[in-house]
Amino acid sequence: MVRNNWWQKAVVYQIYPRSFQDSNGDGIGDIPGIIQRLPYLKELGVQVIWLSPIYQSPNDDNGYDISDYRKILPEFGTMADVQEMISVAHQLNLKIMMDLVVNHTSDEHDWFQQSRLSRSNPYRDYYIWRDPVDGHEPNNWLSDFGGPAWEFDDKTQQYYLHLFSKKQPDLNWENPAMRHDIYDTMSWWLAQGVDGFRMDVINLISKQRGLPNDPNVDADNHGSSMTFVANGPKVHQYLQEMNSKVLSQHDVITVGETPGVTTADAMQYAGFDAHELQMIFQFEHTELDNSHEGLGKWSDERFKLVDLKKILSKWQNDLEGKAWNSLYWNNHDRPRVVSRFGDDSDKYRVISAKMLATTLHFMQGTPYIYQGEEIGMTNVNWSAISQYQDIDTLNAFDDLVNQQKRTTPEKMMTYVHHSSRDNARTPMQWDNTRNAGFTSGKPWLGVNDNYTTINVSESLANQQSIFYFYKKLIALRQQMSIIINGHYQLLDMADESVYAYRRTAQDSELLIISNFTDQVQTRNYSLDASAKLLISNYEDDQGDVLRPYESKVYFKDT
Structure with missing residues (x-):
């Protein structure tokens, strides 16, 4: 049985604020820029806008390293700007979904600054600290960004856990005081008028008891610990507590980013009667073109359609009547869909982008559109690694080329062209003027050279464009219950x-x-x-x- 909740009919549009629209010429997208473009999103017909993080951050991982959950990064604007954005969005009947990053904070967050002062500090147990084992890391877990998932702290002579960058220490969800502070922050944001949360790697918050070694990591530190550390023993207890104390008190939309899940896991996280989340993001279909040489996502291989059908159909069939799917092709961490699953050549870019949109939007679930997808933006093809900014890309290049020598610089660049997160992060292409109309200054990340022909202005002027095709698909979802049910x-x-x-x-x-x-x-x-x-x-x-x-x-x- 399909419930009739508003978010089941909704279509969500993801904004990566740094790359969306700059309003003041500093080369960085900002909140006033988003406000300026809200009528464009209303024209497209979406109902919800998901914002990647805009909080105070030193930007080691482009905002996913938060140093203050209740302050706005000055280059994005002010809290007054955010309140204006929420107000204008609501006037246009658009809802705002914030990114919630609570598996980890920045090492510059006050909690961590306090935590590392001494072993007896009240904030010490807000994070995961362990003694060395035989003079080395407490276990063999690996960071998703390369290298060990532990960093030694000279002052207190212990290691802290970081599943991502060493500037992103993992929070200790075993600590009730820490959980209370997170829930209090969520309630504070809901009081500001936001309409829900996308929760970053939320299924990593509960760690394996005793922090045992990961059997998937070999002696040479090859492998990934993401699957091993996902879906820990208390994750559902924590999310049910979060739902009870915060989410159930509001009519919100929630989606959890959950690497390494099965459909059975999904029914626990997002089952209609699970009292946790409403949807999850799973990654099976986005890993179809992973390397056959053990290099993870660093590959230039083409997916097989039979495999894609098998995965998407499994999620459609297994969740039907029990939980709700999220439908997406790409996001701020994934390559551009038309370059990855379609054909980004001049001849077939438009037609294949429409094909991909059709394939996804008629499935059961809530569709997510990533900024630029609706105009058919493509991957970039930069020749030098120095043109890239993504920490994951730069670390992988250094690790696989310089350190481990598992591939050549030339081959690695083909993998970067195929898989780098910067493919999704190049500035939004608004028109054919300088810097694609994104900024009057120097953009923080290079603009794709094809902006002169692929841009919003061209799309709005052409009734046969990808934009108007998406608009029609979104309208059909609102009109036809069969697409929902x-x-x-x-x-x-x-x-x-x-x-x-x-x-x-x-x-x-x-x-x-x-x-x-x-x-x-x-x-x-x-x-x-x-x-x-x-x-x-x-x-x-x-x-x-x-x-x-x-x-x-x-x-x-x-």
């Missing part, structure tokens, strides 16, 4: 070229057909004569013939 049925799992599925409800049916190749395909799905073409990325319908990247949806009343 219909049963999902995959057609022909073994087809390596075409993704086709049905959505069925008591009185209606949808047939979604997407050609994922640049070749003409012929398929017959025994279409009922009464079925009508609802939407397509080509101007005419050639029946069983599917042109390159053609996607079409038929609707019929039963």
Whole structure:
């Protein structure tokens, strides 16, 4: 049974504030810039805006290292700007979802500054400190950004845990006082008028009892500890407590970022009666092109459609009636969808971007659009590693090329072009003027060279653009209950070229057909004569013939 909550019909648009719109010429996107562009998002038709972090931060990991949860990073603006943004958004019937980063803080947060003063400091147990073992790290856990997940502190002669950068110490959720302070901060933000939270790596907050060694890490420190440290023994206890004390008191939207989860895990986190979160982000489909050489996401391999269908269908089928899916292709941590799953060549960029949008937006769940996706922005292809800023990319290049010598600089650059987080973080392309209309100054990160042809201004001037296609998809979701409630049925799992599925409800049916190749395909799905073409990325319908990247949806009343 599908519940009828407002967030099940909603479409969410993610803003990466640093790269969205600069208003003062310092080269960094800001809150006044977002306010300026809210009418654009209203025109697109989305209902919710998710903001990546705007809090006070030293920016070691672009804001995901927070030094004060209740202050705004000055380069983004002021709290007064945030309150104006919330007010203007609400006037436009747009909701604001904040990024909540509570697995870790910055090492410059006052809690950590206090914590490292002495072993007896009241804030010591806000973080995870351990004695050395045989003169080394307490265990073999690895940071997701490379190297050990432990940093030695000379002053107190102990190590602290950091699953990410050493400037991002992990919080100790075993400590009730720390949890209370987090819940108090969440309530404070809800009192400011925000409408929900996206929770960063929220399934990492409960660590394995005793912090045992990770069996997936070899003697040469190869591997990743993310799966091993995910879904710890008390994570559901903590989230149910958070829900009881904060979330259940408000009509909010919540989604948790949860690496390393199964559909069974998802039903615990986001089950309709679980009293934890409303949705989660899972990453199975975004890891399809991971390296076969043990280099994780650093790869230039092409995904296989059969694998994509298998994963997305599993999530559709397993969660139906029990929990709610989040639907997304890309975000601030993932490459551009048209470059990764489509074809970003001049010939097929527009048509394949529309195909990908169609494939996702007719599934059951809440769709998330990442800024620029709606105009078909692409990955960048910079030639020098010095042009990149992402800490994850720079660390990986140094580790895999310089330290471990597991690949060459030239090959690593092809992996960077394919997988770097900076692909998603280049400035939003608003028009064909200098710096794509993003800033009058020097942008913090380079603008993609193709901004002169791929930009919002061009998109709004062309009724056949990707933007207007997304607008139509969003409108259809608001109008047709079958998109929310219909049963999902995959057609022909073994087809390596075409993704086709049905959505069925008591009185209606949808047939979604997407050609994922640049070749003409012929398929017959025994279409009922009464079925009508609802939407397509080509101007005419050639029946069983599917042109390159053609996607079409038929609707019929039963």
